[in-house]
Amino acid sequence: MLEARDLAVLAQVSAGLPLCPRPYAQIGMELGMDEAEVISRVTALKAQGLIKRLGVIVKHRPLGYRANAMVVWDVPDELIKELGMYISHFSFVNLCYQRPRQPEWPYNLYCMIHGKDRATVLAQLEQLNEACSLARYGRQILFSRRCFKQRGAVYQAMPMAVVANG
Amino acid sequence: MLTDLHKHLLNDFQRDFPLSPTPYRDIADTLGVTETDVLAALAELNEQQFISRIGAVIPPNQIGASMLVAMAVPENELQRVADQISAFPEVNHNYEREHRFNVWFVAVAATVQQLQAVIERIEQQTGYAALRLPLVDDFFIDLGFKLDLQHA
Numbered sequence: 176m177l178e179a180r181d182l183a184v185l186a187q188v189s190a191g192l193p194l195c196p197r198p199y200a201q202i203g204m205e206l207g208m209d210e211a212e213v214i215s216r217v218t219a220l221k222a223q224g225l226i227k228r229l230g231v232i233v234k235h236r237p238l239g240y241r242a243n244a245m246v247v248w249d250v251p252d253e254l255i256k257e258l259g260m261y262i263s264h265f266s267f268v269n270l271c272y273q274r275p276r277q278p279e280w281p282y283n284l285y286c287m288i289h290g291k292d293r294a295t296v297l298a299q300l301e302q303l304n305e306a307c308s309l310a311r312y313g314r315q316i317l318f319s320r321r322c323f324k325q326r327g328a329v330y331q332a333m334p335m336a337v338v339a340n341g
Numbered sequence: 342m343l344t345d346l347h348k349h350l351l352n353d354f355q356r357d358f359p360l361s362p363t364p365y366r367d368i369a370d371t372l373g374v375t376e377t378d379v380l381a382a383l384a385e386l387n388e389q390q391f392i393s394r395i396g397a398v399i400p401p402n403q404i405g406a407s408m409l410v411a412m413a414v415p416e417n418e419l420q421r422v423a424d425q426i427s428a429f430p431e432v433n434h435n436y437e438r439e440h441r442f443n444v445w446f447v448a449v450a451a452t453v454q455q456l457q458a459v460i461e462r463i464e465q466q467t468g469y470a471a472l473r474l475p476l477v478d479d480f481f482i483d484l485g486f487k488l489d490l491q492h493a
Contacts, residue, residue, distance in 0.1 A: 177404070182404070185397065185399065185404070188396055188397040189396055189397045189398075189399050190394070190396060191393075191394030191395055191396040192358075192364075192394075192395045192396055194365075194380050194383055194384055194387070194395075195380070196363060196365060196366065196376060196380075197362055197363065198364065198365070199360075199362060199364075200362065210362055214360050214361075214362070217360060217397075218360050220397075221360075224400065224403075225399065225400070225403055225404070226397040226398070226399065227397075227398045227399065227400045227483045228355070228356045228397070228398040228483045228484070228485060229356065229357070229358045229360075229396070229397050229398075230354050230355045230356045230357065230358040230395065230485065231350060231351060231354045231355050231358070231383075231386075231392055231395050231485075232355070232392060232393045232394050232395070232396060232398065233351055233355065233391065233392050233393070233486065233488065234390060234391060234392060234393055235486070237389070237390050237391050238351070238391055238488055238490070238493060239489075239492070239493055240488075245438065245445070255478075256478065256480070259478070259480030260480050262480070263480045263481045263482055266486075266487050268481070269481075269486065270481050271479075271480040271481040272476055272477075272478065272479055272480065272481070273476075273477040273478040273479075273480070274409065274474040274475065274476060274477055275474070275475065275477060277472055277473070277474070279472070280411070280442070280472055280474070283477075289486065291489070315440065317438040317439060317440045317442075317445075318438065318439045319436050319437070319438050319439075320436075320437040320438060320439055320443075321423075321436070321437040322435075322436055322437075323423040323424075323426070323427050323435040323436065323437065323446075324426075324427040324432060324433070324434065324435040324446075325433070325434050325435075326433050326434075
């Protein structure tokens with residue numbers, strides 16, 4: 176079970192480190208912790224897998240990656256883990272999830288592909304198809320059009336006391 | 342126009358950001374520049390909207406509950422429905438995609454019960470049925486994204 180102090184640190188580091196010489200000390204000041212406690216809690220959260228990655232979070236679109244497709248397949252349940260792990264290794268894949276099939280949406284494997292343009296994304300998808308023998312499964316390709324809203328997730332998931340601190 | 346320093350900062354520090362008291366100085370030492378150079382370049386990347394932040398990526402559903410939801414909305418209703426969905430503080434991503442199911446959003450809440458209640462409210466307000474697609478398994482190991490910045 177996570178302590179409230181871990182949640183508070185998690186809220187701060189997921190919102191972003193300040194751009195100053197001692198960012199962890201700065202976060203500590205806001206949370207009433209010293210620098211060493213912040214660093215040791217972040218280190219532990221990373222080790223537990225509650226922080227997947229800590230670093231520069233880029234925006235793909237302004238950097239020239241204008242095409243984004245969500246691709247979904249209906250693959251046999253007994254193969255999904257193997258396929259999902261394999262797909263995840265391709266550098267152009269950004270996310271890879273299993274979700275339940277629904278009556279009007281019979282797909283269970285989801286991945287996200289970023290590319291500089293639509294043709295590149297489709298070529299990369301073809302590469303995946305070949306390498307993972309995915310062509311035999313039902314599939315949909317959903318390119319993104321407009322972004323109505325995008326922002327970090329963690330604050331809404333936090334207990335209110337933590338949000339108040341964050 | 343991106344400098345070499347910008348490009349290194351964009352590509353080389355997407356993961357394993359230093360956990361020392363002076364991470365920006367550590368990066369500067371690695372790149373052979375000063376801490377001031379690094380802080381200034383990161384501030385520029387931020388201002389120009391090339392980075393969203395320097396921070397942590399949290400795996401889904403470890404803290405709180407989240408759900409991917411799709412809706413099939415006619416074109417003439419799309420903006421109204423999208424605005425209604427985006428107005429919910431529990432919604433953090435909301436995209437239009439090219440498909441009959443053209444609205445795709447992610448909602449998060451502290452508990453599964455709260456999440457279900459939010460999605461029901463969204464259905465009532467918008468008048469469209471939600472296709473509920475919760476996460477079953479996450480296969481992705483996030484190592485960051487190798488950017489080709491040759492022409493950037």
